[in-house]
Amino acid sequence: MPQVRLTLEDAKGLSDDEIASALMRLHLDYFNTPAAPDWCRVDGYTIDRVYYDAKVLSPPIVPQGDIMRVVLYSMRLIQIPNFWMSLAGEVDPQNWLHTAASLAVFRSADGYTMKFAYP
Numbered sequence: 418m419p420q421v422r423l424t425l426e427d428a429k430g431l432s433d434d435e436i437a438s439a440l441m442r443l444h445l446d447y448f449n450t451p452a453a454p455d456w457c458r459v460d461g462y463t464i465d466r467v468y469y470d471a472k473v474l475s476p477p478i479v480p481q482g483d484i485m486r487v488v489l490y491s492m493r494l495i496q497i498p499n500f501w502m503s504l505a506g507e508v509d510p511q512n513w514l515h516t517a518a519s520l521a522v523f524r525s526a527d528g529y530t531m532k533f534a535y536p
């Protein structure tokens with residue numbers, strides 16, 4: 418999985434939702450390029466919604482970050498089967514997988530990073 422970092426400068430003025438969205442975009446950008454392995458490459462993606470949900474994001478979900486968000490996103494699958502088919506979600510007739518992830522966002526002196534959070 419690619420490690421992504423959003424600099425403090427790039428995050429300046431962004432809300433917590435926008436920071437989580439920007440990190441998820443950086444993560445998904447890798448899979449939307451020819452450099453990604455065939456079994457996980459996608460042909461586009463969208464961030465459909467980012468929000469805080471105390472029921473989903475409260476402990477015992479780990480890790481817990483400085484910012485916790487749920488990200489609903491969609492990606493167009495190039496080949497089936499592939500890595501993404503292991504995620505919960507729905508694949509529509511145009512091969513778009515609609516799914517969600519819980520993100521733990523961490524702030525440090527040099528920017529923001531993220532990890533996926535699980536129960």
